[in-house]
Amino acid sequence: MQSLQEKASEWSGVPSNDAFAIDTTNLYQSLGLQTFINLSTNFYNRVYDDQEEWFRSIFANSVKEDAIQNQYEFFVQRMGGPPLYSQRKGHPALIGRHRPFPVTHQAAERWLHHMQQALDSTRNIDADSKIKMMNFFRHTAFFLVAGNEMKNQTQGIPCKHGVSKSAAV
């Protein structure tokens, strides 16, 4: 059975080495906190204004300012900065925390479309950092699609009308 990592690489087209090339440098040190805040603000401004209602509606129950803070704190922590996210919210637990959302292939592509635009229109992000970040985002988006598909597997989840069968991952 394909692992989450293998699915993420296949579906995103990004090998895991490229996805985690963010760890070969310290993007937080080179870009600084304000750039991450600007990027996430730019990204969520686009998301909350998306003309595609099916995508915008995924975020309808979240407050934009919270979404921005959650995102840039995670990025800062993951890209070499202080562990702002864990101090406030605990482990990133990316799959668990995305559980309420329909992270489909289509949603991943739409998320990435906005992120590419946000990266391109945020000041002070050099071309090399942009490539590293986009590879990380692309791989991670499809990692979460793979995580989302686990929800549809039967794994001992008690259902309303009985208990579904357990399956190893």
Added chain:
Amino acid sequence: MQSLQEKASEWSGVPSNDAFAIDTTNLYQSLGLQTFINLSTNFYNRVYDDQEEWFRSIFANSVKEDAIQNQYEFFVQRMGGPPLYSQRKGHPALIGRHRPFPVTHQAAERWLHHMQQALDSTRNIDADSKIKMMNFFRHTAFFLVAGNEMKNQTQGIPCKHGVSKSAAV
């Protein structure tokens, strides 16, 4: 509704500041890779020999050597060392990856019992590091209990006999 972090703190008795005090120092630099390998080997030797069959059986479908490597690579990555885990397996995704396992309060306590013994019997771990690590482990164990309980909530999981109702987290 209580967040994962709040539940983890309440159930573990460890405030999140204490849990993430591992980030106030670099435990990987002070302890070194071999100590982490020894700790996880020590821990899983105890787990796979546990006289409590209910706990031992949770690991029955995992190869001990794999469990050891997964664990020490995650610890190394999370405690200031190179991102060994992500390079090989991707995001830790703690809740998602524990999804197949019954992470109950009782299982968390048993896991922590073995980890305390492993910490106490692994050479070269000073008292302060031991306290920091145990606070992190205790908080994380109950964070995963909170994550496990999400499985029992109805969240649009398609069930064999119908689709359960969606609920916001």
